[in-house]
Structure formats: structure tokens, C-alpha cells
Amino acid sequence: MAAPDIVMYEEEFNKIKQIISKLRIDANAKVVFLVDKNGQQIAAQGEIENLDTTSLASLTAGNVAATDGLARLIGEKEFSILFHEGERDNIHISIVAARVILVVIFDERSSLGLVRLRVKKASNELNSVFTDIMDKVEKERAAAGAAFESPFAEITDDDIDSLFSE
């Protein structure tokens, strides 16, 4: 495989949830969520009951990917912050740890300045969590060497067939 899989462990997952939950309160935002650059949602906090977070994750990643493409066309490495302004709600998108997208949705109860400020602080914290995760994955791989035990090593054809049994 070209790149290592992303693996999320309980400990880091809880840390991430704490950080984005705090960010939501500090920034007075409606929703804060984290998406992997490939469009997979990692975590979400806030008023998400009526929100299609899966679609939001995939479109955000598409948006970031397209903007990255634009950046390279004009000789920039990336546009690290994107901001979409709506009539009521606004979306602030930023890149964390080079591979994760942090999305903040906010309305008139907050402001772009406040969001930017708080995002900056949270980004630093998230950065260190993601560095930890990557270290952990590396270490486990190295320690286990060739004998790295995939939790899915025992998936059988029957298991896979039963997924499609409907």
C-alpha cells in the first residue's frame, strides 16, 4: 500500500474530542469537526443532530483538494485557511498536521477573528496529538515487525459474503 493506514486509538480519540469540544466553546461555534484529507470524518462536536456530517466531510475534503490544486497552479504550496461566508452561518476550514482538516461552523454569536484565534491554539494541540498517533503506529509496526498482527487477519470469505447477504 502506498501510505500507511490511519489508525485511531481510544486514548488519542478522547484527547481529540476534548480539544475540539473546548474549541467549540471557546470560539462560540455551532459545530467543530475533524476530517481526514481523504474525506473520512474523524470526530465531530456541537449541534450535529440535523447535520449530514458524512456528506459534509466528503465535500470539505473535496473542497480542500480542489483548493490545493488551485494553489499549486499559481505556485503556492497550499492555502492553509479557507473561509466561506453565508447569510447566517459561516465555515472556517484549516489544515492541521498537514493531513487533517479542521472545520468550524459558526454564526453571528461568534466572529471570524475569534474563530481564527481559537483555531490557532487548538491546531497546536491537535498537531501534537496527531504526531503522537503517527509515532505510535510506527512504533507498533516496528516492534511487531513482519509479525504485525492485523485485527482483521482472521476475516474469512464467509464474513465478507455475509455483509452482502441481503
Add this chain to the structure above:
Amino acid sequence: MTFINYASREINCKIVYYGPGLCGKTTNLQYIYEKTNPNAKGKLISLATETDRTLFFDFLPLELGTVRGFKTRFHLYTVPGQVFYDASRKLILKGVDGVIFVADSQNERMDANVEAIENLQGNLKAQGYDLMTIPYVLQLNKRDLPNVAPAEQMTQLLRKKGEPVFEAVASKGVGVFETLKGVAKLVLQELTKTG
């Protein structure tokens, strides 16, 4: 690049439908969307032009059930088929776990099929993947049309590495789920290999 979340016990995989313009990639997704149990699917998102040509991608999240205690989620994407949207196609292949190549069976589209597979190979390479090693299946679509090439001939022309080949009529749903199942199986089998 499969995303495994031990905390919420989920596996997320990304499947991309690739192929020349008007071969039926979006039609595949639409059929899956129509026939899937509402609890198992999310919204079908189409970023298309006013004439319903895919502009950036279509996206359909599917939840298939659990394997070994892990919820399996498949995110299905299509790419825009038209030649000049190559920049978008490249972006969508990012982080892909499995590819379905949808070939148009009509005789006059054979050159377009060949060109699109070459384009797929090149774009996968640009993202650091190799068609020869990635989970990959071939779908021969539009088998119901009168002017189609024989399946054997198409297989010989388009098959790259002994991948599973499925005959389909996506507009009627024939072969659609078989194709998806074929690639899903390969993706999950990939997970059983050691990291």
C-alpha cells in the same frame, strides 16, 4: 488508505468508479442508492453540470454491517469521465482503497475505454499507487445495447492483471451489486494482510 477507528470500532474504505465519459459510473451509484435500505445509506451527492454530467464527483456513503466487531463503511465516489476534467480525477483518487473501472461496451467507445484505463494507471501512479497491486475490478457496462463488442474480446483488450470481470446493465441494475461486492471483497481481503 483505510481508516480504522479502534475507539468507535469502524473501518472506512474509499471505492472509486473510474471510466470514460458517459460509461455509466453515476448510473451505478444511482442504482445502488435506490436499492439500498435507507438505514444503510447516506445522501447521494452529485456535483454535476446542468446537463447532469459529473463535474467533480458523486458521493454515496454505505454501511454494510459488521465484520469481526467492526462497522464497515464504504464511501463510493465517481470521477468525471470527460477527458478535460483530469485535474479533478486525480484529486478523487487520493486515499483510494479500491477501484472499479466501468467500460462502455459499445464498439465505438473502445478507444475511449483504452484511453481511460491508461489515464487511470497514470493518475494512480501520481498518487503513489500501482494498478497492479490495488484492489481493482472491471465492469463491462451497457451489455443490453445492440452495437456491443463481445465480452471476451473486451476482456482481452481491457483486462490488466486477471482482475474479476463483471458484465452489467447499470441502468437496469444488472451486475451492479456484483461489481461492488467484487471490489469490496478485494478491499477487505487487503486488510487481512499484515500491515
